[in-house]
Amino acid sequence: MPQVHVYVTLKPTLLDAQGRAVQDALHALGYPDVEDVRIGKFIVLSLRDESDVEQKVADMCNRLLANPVIEDYRFEVVK
Amino acid sequence: MKFGVVRFPGSNCDQDAYYVIRDVLRRPVDYIWHQESSVRGYDCIILPGGFSYGDYLRTGAIARFSPVMDAVIRHAQDGRPVLGICNGFQILCEAHLLPGALMRNIDRKFICKWVHIRVENARTPWTQAAREGQVLRIPIAHGEGRYVADDATLAELNAEGRVLFRYCDAEGTVDAAANPNGSMENIAGIANKNFNVLGMMPHPERASERILGSTHGRVIFESLLTALLRA
Numbered sequence: 001m002p003q004v005h006v007y008v009t010l011k012p013t014l015l016d017a018q019g020r021a022v023q024d025a026l027h028a029l030g031y032p033d034v035e036d037v038r039i040g041k042f043i044v045l046s047l048r049d050e051s052d053v054e055q056k057v058a059d060m061c062n063r064l065l066a067n068p069v070i071e072d073y074r075f076e077v078v079k
Numbered sequence: 080m081k082f083g084v085v086r087f088p089g090s091n092c093d094q095d096a097y098y099v100i101r102d103v104l105r106r107p108v109d110y111i112w113h114q115e116s117s118v119r120g121y122d123c124i125i126l127p128g129g130f131s132y133g134d135y136l137r138t139g140a141i142a143r144f145s146p147v148m149d150a151v152i153r154h155a156q157d158g159r160p161v162l163g164i165c166n167g168f169q170i171l172c173e174a175h176l177l178p179g180a181l182m183r184n185i186d187r188k189f190i191c192k193w194v195h196i197r198v199e200n201a202r203t204p205w206t207q208a209a210r211e212g213q214v215l216r217i218p219i220a221h222g223e224g225r226y227v228a229d230d231a232t233l234a235e236l237n238a239e240g241r242v243l244f245r246y247c248d249a250e251g252t253v254d255a256a257a258n259p260n261g262s263m264e265n266i267a268g269i270a271n272k273n274f275n276v277l278g279m280m281p282h283p284e285r286a287s288e289r290i291l292g293s294t295h296g297r298v299i300f301e302s303l304l305t306a307l308l309r310a
Contacts, residue, residue, distance in 0.1 A: 014227060017183040041136075064084070064144070067137055067173065069180040069225060 002047045004057050008066045009040035042068040053077055080307050081214055082108040083121035083165075085151065087142045092164065094130030095284045100125075103287050104300055113145040122307055124151055125168030128220070128282060131226040134192075138181060138223050139155045139169035148174055150199060160204065161276045163221040165221055168268070168278030176279045178226030178236070185261025189222040193292070194245040194259055196267045196281055197251050203274045205307035206243055214251045215295035217281040219259060219267075224280040226269075236269055244268035246280060 010016050019037040026034045043065060047053060057075050066073040081302045086093045094112060108290035111118060118124055121138070131142035142148070150169075155176050163171040171177045184190060193216055201211040228236070233235045236242050244267040249259040258265045260280075268279030283296025 010115065014182065015185065017185055017187045017225075021187050039106075047107075064136070064140060067180055069178075069229075070182060 001079075002050050002053050003046040003078050004047065004053065005078055006038050006043040006045060006057065006065055006073060007040060008043065008073045010071055012038075014070055020026075025055060039069050045056060080106055080119060080304070081119050082106060082109060082125060083111040083118055083124050084125045084127055085111045085113060085125075085130070085147055087113045087131035087170075089131045089133055089142075090127050090129035090166070091266065091300070092166075092282065092284065094123070096125050096127045097283070099284045099287045099296075099300065103297070104304065106304070111147060113142070113147045115147045116118070116150060116152050118147065120149040121154075123303060126151070126163040126170050127284075128165030128167060128286070130217055131166055131170065136172050136285070137173070137174040138164060139171075141286040142166075142170045142221060143216040154206065155235075155271070155276050158171060158273055158275050160226070162205075162299075162303070163276075163278040164282055164284065165219075165224075165280055168280055169223065171276060171278040176276050177269055178232045179226055181223050181280070182225045182227055184221070184225055184259075189220075190224070190259050191218070191220040193301070194267075194281065195247050195249050195251075197253060198273065199238040199242050199245055202240070203243060203277075203302075204301050205270065205274070205277045205299050207305060208302040212251060213298075214247060214249065215281075215286075216249075216293045217283055217286045217296050218293075219281050220285075221280055224260045224262065226266040226280075228263060233264060236266075239272065241274070241276065242266055242268075243270055243272045244281070248299060249305065260275050
Protein backbone atom coordinates (compact mmCIF):
# COMPACT_ATOMS: atom_id res chain seq x y z
CA MET A 1 0.00 0.00 0.00
CA PRO A 2 1.81 3.17 -1.13
CA GLN A 3 2.12 5.95 1.35
CA VAL A 4 2.77 9.46 0.12
CA HIS A 5 4.04 12.44 2.08
CA VAL A 6 2.83 15.73 0.67
CA TYR A 7 4.36 19.07 1.72
CA VAL A 8 2.41 22.22 0.96
CA THR A 9 4.12 25.56 1.51
CA LEU A 10 3.18 29.17 0.87
CA LYS A 11 4.93 30.73 -2.08
CA PRO A 12 8.09 32.44 -0.81
CA THR A 13 6.98 35.89 -2.00
CA LEU A 14 3.81 35.84 0.11
CA LEU A 15 3.71 37.05 3.68
CA ASP A 16 3.03 34.21 6.11
CA ALA A 17 0.93 35.82 8.84
CA GLN A 18 0.89 32.64 10.92
CA GLY A 19 4.65 32.23 10.55
CA ARG A 20 5.15 35.83 11.65
CA ALA A 21 3.11 35.23 14.81
CA VAL A 22 5.17 32.15 15.66
CA GLN A 23 8.38 34.03 14.97
CA ASP A 24 7.30 36.79 17.38
CA ALA A 25 6.49 34.14 19.99
CA LEU A 26 9.89 32.49 19.54
CA HIS A 27 11.57 35.85 19.99
CA ALA A 28 9.58 36.38 23.17
CA LEU A 29 10.75 32.97 24.38
CA GLY A 30 14.35 34.05 24.04
CA TYR A 31 15.33 32.94 20.56
CA PRO A 32 16.19 36.25 18.91
CA ASP A 33 18.19 34.52 16.18
CA VAL A 34 15.04 33.18 14.47
CA GLU A 35 15.02 35.25 11.33
CA ASP A 36 12.00 33.81 9.58
CA VAL A 37 9.29 31.21 10.15
CA ARG A 38 7.25 29.70 7.35
CA ILE A 39 4.41 27.35 8.18
CA GLY A 40 3.11 24.76 5.77
CA LYS A 41 1.07 21.60 5.72
CA PHE A 42 2.22 18.02 5.91
CA ILE A 43 -0.30 15.54 4.49
CA VAL A 44 0.05 11.75 4.62
CA LEU A 45 -1.87 9.86 1.97
CA SER A 46 -2.32 6.11 2.10
CA LEU A 47 -3.34 4.77 -1.27
CA ARG A 48 -4.87 1.43 -2.06
CA ASP A 49 -3.65 1.23 -5.59
CA GLU A 50 -0.01 1.31 -6.67
CA SER A 51 -0.56 2.37 -10.26
CA ASP A 52 0.11 5.90 -11.49
CA VAL A 53 0.85 7.12 -8.00
CA GLU A 54 2.97 10.08 -9.11
CA GLN A 55 0.44 11.32 -11.64
CA LYS A 56 -2.51 10.75 -9.34
CA VAL A 57 -0.96 12.62 -6.42
CA ALA A 58 0.12 15.50 -8.66
CA ASP A 59 -3.50 15.78 -9.79
CA MET A 60 -4.74 15.72 -6.20
CA CYS A 61 -2.28 18.46 -5.29
CA ASN A 62 -3.21 20.67 -8.22
CA ARG A 63 -6.94 20.21 -7.78
CA LEU A 64 -7.38 20.23 -4.01
CA LEU A 65 -4.45 19.74 -1.66
CA ALA A 66 -2.65 22.91 -2.72
CA ASN A 67 -3.84 26.17 -4.24
CA PRO A 68 -1.33 26.91 -7.00
CA VAL A 69 -2.16 30.61 -6.78
CA ILE A 70 -0.55 30.91 -3.35
CA GLU A 71 1.12 27.59 -2.58
CA ASP A 72 3.84 25.24 -3.82
CA TYR A 73 3.87 21.54 -3.14
CA ARG A 74 6.18 18.59 -3.34
CA PHE A 75 5.64 14.99 -2.39
CA GLU A 76 7.49 11.76 -1.94
CA VAL A 77 6.28 8.19 -2.15
CA VAL A 78 7.66 6.64 1.02
CA LYS A 79 6.65 3.01 0.66
CA MET B 80 -36.75 37.04 -10.86
CA LYS B 81 -35.72 34.39 -8.42
CA PHE B 82 -32.74 34.17 -6.09
CA GLY B 83 -31.07 31.08 -4.69
CA VAL B 84 -28.93 31.14 -1.56
CA VAL B 85 -26.63 28.14 -1.39
CA ARG B 86 -26.20 26.51 2.01
CA PHE B 87 -23.01 24.62 2.67
CA PRO B 88 -22.36 22.88 5.97
CA GLY B 89 -20.94 25.77 7.98
CA SER B 90 -22.58 28.61 6.07
CA ASN B 91 -23.79 31.16 8.61
CA CYS B 92 -24.83 34.25 6.66
CA ASP B 93 -27.33 32.33 4.55
CA GLN B 94 -30.29 33.59 6.59
CA ASP B 95 -29.12 37.21 6.38
CA ALA B 96 -28.89 37.00 2.59
CA TYR B 97 -32.25 35.22 2.36
CA TYR B 98 -33.87 37.80 4.63
CA VAL B 99 -32.61 40.76 2.61
CA ILE B 100 -33.88 39.27 -0.65
CA ARG B 101 -37.27 38.29 0.76
CA ASP B 102 -38.05 41.08 3.24
CA VAL B 103 -36.05 44.06 2.01
CA LEU B 104 -36.01 43.56 -1.78
CA ARG B 105 -39.27 41.58 -1.71
CA ARG B 106 -38.22 39.08 -4.33
CA PRO B 107 -38.67 35.32 -4.34
CA VAL B 108 -35.79 33.38 -2.85
CA ASP B 109 -35.02 29.78 -1.89
CA TYR B 110 -32.27 28.08 -0.01
CA ILE B 111 -30.32 25.63 -2.16
CA TRP B 112 -28.69 22.74 -0.28
CA HIS B 113 -25.12 22.10 -1.38
CA GLN B 114 -25.97 18.54 -2.42
CA GLU B 115 -28.31 19.75 -5.17
CA SER B 116 -27.11 19.12 -8.69
CA SER B 117 -29.10 21.86 -10.42
CA VAL B 118 -29.71 25.58 -9.98
CA ARG B 119 -32.17 25.74 -12.85
CA GLY B 120 -34.93 28.32 -12.41
CA TYR B 121 -32.81 30.76 -10.46
CA ASP B 122 -31.74 34.07 -11.92
CA CYS B 123 -29.10 34.89 -9.35
CA ILE B 124 -27.11 32.58 -7.09
CA ILE B 125 -25.70 33.84 -3.81
CA LEU B 126 -22.86 32.04 -2.05
CA PRO B 127 -23.17 33.35 1.50
CA GLY B 128 -20.63 33.97 4.24
CA GLY B 129 -19.65 31.50 6.89
CA PHE B 130 -17.12 28.78 7.49
CA SER B 131 -18.04 26.11 4.96
CA TYR B 132 -16.53 22.77 5.97
CA GLY B 133 -14.93 24.48 8.96
CA ASP B 134 -12.43 26.20 6.64
CA TYR B 135 -10.59 22.87 6.58
CA LEU B 136 -7.53 22.70 4.30
CA ARG B 137 -8.12 26.25 2.98
CA THR B 138 -11.15 28.54 3.12
CA GLY B 139 -13.59 27.48 0.40
CA ALA B 140 -11.39 24.61 -0.80
CA ILE B 141 -13.80 21.82 0.05
CA ALA B 142 -17.05 23.67 -0.61
CA ARG B 143 -15.75 24.31 -4.09
CA PHE B 144 -16.24 20.60 -4.80
CA SER B 145 -19.77 20.36 -3.38
CA PRO B 146 -22.16 18.85 -5.94
CA VAL B 147 -24.01 22.15 -6.40
CA MET B 148 -20.84 23.91 -7.52
CA ASP B 149 -20.81 22.24 -10.93
CA ALA B 150 -24.22 23.78 -11.54
CA VAL B 151 -23.13 27.15 -10.13
CA ILE B 152 -20.08 27.14 -12.43
CA ARG B 153 -22.30 26.38 -15.45
CA HIS B 154 -24.72 29.13 -14.36
CA ALA B 155 -21.78 31.56 -14.22
CA GLN B 156 -20.36 30.38 -17.54
CA ASP B 157 -23.76 31.06 -19.12
CA GLY B 158 -23.31 34.69 -18.11
CA ARG B 159 -25.83 34.59 -15.27
CA PRO B 160 -25.19 36.43 -12.01
CA VAL B 161 -23.38 34.86 -9.06
CA LEU B 162 -22.61 36.84 -5.91
CA GLY B 163 -20.08 35.50 -3.41
CA ILE B 164 -19.94 37.27 -0.07
CA CYS B 165 -17.03 36.65 2.32
CA ASN B 166 -16.73 32.84 2.43
CA GLY B 167 -18.63 32.91 -0.87
CA PHE B 168 -15.82 35.05 -2.35
CA GLN B 169 -13.27 32.54 -1.06
CA ILE B 170 -15.23 29.70 -2.68
CA LEU B 171 -15.43 31.57 -6.02
CA CYS B 172 -11.64 31.99 -6.01
CA GLU B 173 -11.10 28.32 -5.21
CA ALA B 174 -13.51 27.44 -8.02
CA HIS B 175 -11.48 29.64 -10.41
CA LEU B 176 -14.54 31.72 -11.24
CA LEU B 177 -12.50 34.63 -9.91
CA PRO B 178 -8.71 35.01 -9.96
CA GLY B 179 -6.44 35.30 -6.93
CA ALA B 180 -6.89 34.02 -3.41
CA LEU B 181 -7.79 35.18 0.09
CA MET B 182 -5.22 34.69 2.81
CA ARG B 183 -5.03 35.18 6.54
CA ASN B 184 -5.38 38.85 7.56
CA ILE B 185 -2.02 40.55 7.80
CA ASP B 186 -2.37 41.34 11.51
CA ARG B 187 -3.63 37.77 12.19
CA LYS B 188 -6.82 38.98 13.86
CA PHE B 189 -10.37 38.10 12.96
CA ILE B 190 -11.76 41.53 12.08
CA CYS B 191 -15.42 42.33 12.65
CA LYS B 192 -16.07 46.01 12.09
CA TRP B 193 -17.58 48.64 9.87
CA VAL B 194 -15.36 49.74 7.04
CA HIS B 195 -15.65 52.02 4.04
CA ILE B 196 -15.27 50.85 0.48
CA ARG B 197 -15.08 52.97 -2.64
CA VAL B 198 -16.96 52.09 -5.80
CA GLU B 199 -14.23 51.90 -8.43
CA ASN B 200 -16.39 51.08 -11.44
CA ALA B 201 -20.06 52.07 -11.55
CA ARG B 202 -20.69 50.66 -15.02
CA THR B 203 -21.31 47.09 -13.91
CA PRO B 204 -24.47 45.12 -13.11
CA TRP B 205 -23.47 45.19 -9.44
CA THR B 206 -22.74 48.90 -9.10
CA GLN B 207 -24.83 50.77 -11.67
CA ALA B 208 -27.05 52.30 -8.97
CA ALA B 209 -23.94 53.82 -7.38
CA ARG B 210 -21.77 56.73 -8.41
CA GLU B 211 -18.17 56.12 -9.37
CA GLY B 212 -16.11 57.00 -6.32
CA GLN B 213 -19.09 56.66 -3.99
CA VAL B 214 -18.11 55.57 -0.50
CA LEU B 215 -20.15 52.76 1.02
CA ARG B 216 -20.18 51.95 4.71
CA ILE B 217 -20.42 48.17 5.03
CA PRO B 218 -19.19 45.72 7.69
CA ILE B 219 -16.53 43.08 7.30
CA ALA B 220 -16.22 39.95 9.46
CA HIS B 221 -13.39 37.67 8.48
CA GLY B 222 -10.09 36.14 9.51
CA GLU B 223 -8.91 35.44 5.98
CA GLY B 224 -9.73 38.33 3.70
CA ARG B 225 -6.32 39.44 2.49
CA TYR B 226 -6.70 39.45 -1.27
CA VAL B 227 -3.59 38.35 -3.15
CA ALA B 228 -2.89 37.82 -6.84
CA ASP B 229 0.19 37.90 -9.02
CA ASP B 230 1.24 41.09 -10.79
CA ALA B 231 -0.18 40.03 -14.15
CA THR B 232 -3.59 39.32 -12.60
CA LEU B 233 -3.64 42.64 -10.76
CA ALA B 234 -2.71 44.49 -13.95
CA GLU B 235 -5.48 42.72 -15.83
CA LEU B 236 -8.07 43.43 -13.11
CA ASN B 237 -7.13 47.11 -13.12
CA ALA B 238 -7.01 47.45 -16.89
CA GLU B 239 -10.43 45.85 -17.29
CA GLY B 240 -12.10 47.77 -14.47
CA ARG B 241 -12.78 44.57 -12.58
CA VAL B 242 -11.83 45.89 -9.16
CA LEU B 243 -15.29 47.04 -8.10
CA PHE B 244 -14.49 47.99 -4.49
CA ARG B 245 -11.42 49.10 -2.56
CA TYR B 246 -11.11 49.72 1.17
CA CYS B 247 -10.90 53.43 1.87
CA ASP B 248 -11.50 55.93 4.65
CA ALA B 249 -14.74 57.84 5.17
CA GLU B 250 -13.61 60.46 2.64
CA GLY B 251 -12.81 57.87 0.00
CA THR B 252 -9.03 57.93 0.32
CA VAL B 253 -7.53 54.55 -0.53
CA ASP B 254 -4.33 54.10 1.47
CA ALA B 255 -2.56 51.70 3.80
CA ALA B 256 -4.27 53.16 6.87
CA ALA B 257 -7.68 52.29 5.40
CA ASN B 258 -6.66 48.73 4.55
CA PRO B 259 -8.08 46.49 7.28
CA ASN B 260 -6.53 43.17 6.29
CA GLY B 261 -3.50 43.76 4.09
CA SER B 262 -5.27 43.10 0.79
CA MET B 263 -3.15 43.94 -2.24
CA GLU B 264 -4.07 47.39 -3.58
CA ASN B 265 -6.84 47.60 -0.91
CA ILE B 266 -9.00 45.25 -2.98
CA ALA B 267 -12.34 44.45 -1.33
CA GLY B 268 -14.29 43.07 -4.29
CA ILE B 269 -13.66 41.95 -7.86
CA ALA B 270 -15.67 40.75 -10.85
CA ASN B 271 -14.92 38.22 -13.56
CA LYS B 272 -14.28 39.21 -17.17
CA ASN B 273 -17.98 39.30 -18.04
CA PHE B 274 -18.97 41.10 -14.84
CA ASN B 275 -21.64 38.51 -14.02
CA VAL B 276 -19.66 37.10 -11.08
CA LEU B 277 -18.87 39.32 -8.08
CA GLY B 278 -16.86 38.33 -5.05
CA MET B 279 -16.52 40.68 -2.08
CA MET B 280 -15.38 40.35 1.52
CA PRO B 281 -17.68 43.07 2.98
CA HIS B 282 -21.23 42.05 3.82
CA PRO B 283 -23.83 44.09 1.89
CA GLU B 284 -26.59 41.91 3.36
CA ARG B 285 -25.69 43.23 6.81
CA ALA B 286 -26.01 46.83 5.63
CA SER B 287 -29.35 46.94 3.87
CA GLU B 288 -31.61 48.45 6.52
CA ARG B 289 -31.34 51.61 8.55
CA ILE B 290 -31.97 49.76 11.80
CA LEU B 291 -28.77 47.80 11.18
CA GLY B 292 -26.70 50.97 10.85
CA SER B 293 -26.40 51.38 7.09
CA THR B 294 -28.38 50.91 3.92
CA HIS B 295 -25.37 51.23 1.64
CA GLY B 296 -25.29 47.50 0.88
CA ARG B 297 -28.61 47.83 -0.90
CA VAL B 298 -26.98 49.65 -3.77
CA ILE B 299 -25.43 46.34 -4.82
CA PHE B 300 -28.69 44.39 -4.69
CA GLU B 301 -30.62 47.20 -6.37
CA SER B 302 -28.05 47.48 -9.13
CA LEU B 303 -28.44 43.78 -9.77
CA LEU B 304 -32.25 43.97 -9.81
CA THR B 305 -32.02 46.72 -12.43
CA ALA B 306 -29.66 44.57 -14.49
CA LEU B 307 -31.94 41.53 -14.22
CA LEU B 308 -35.01 43.54 -15.18
CA ARG B 309 -33.21 44.85 -18.22
CA ALA B 310 -32.00 41.42 -19.30
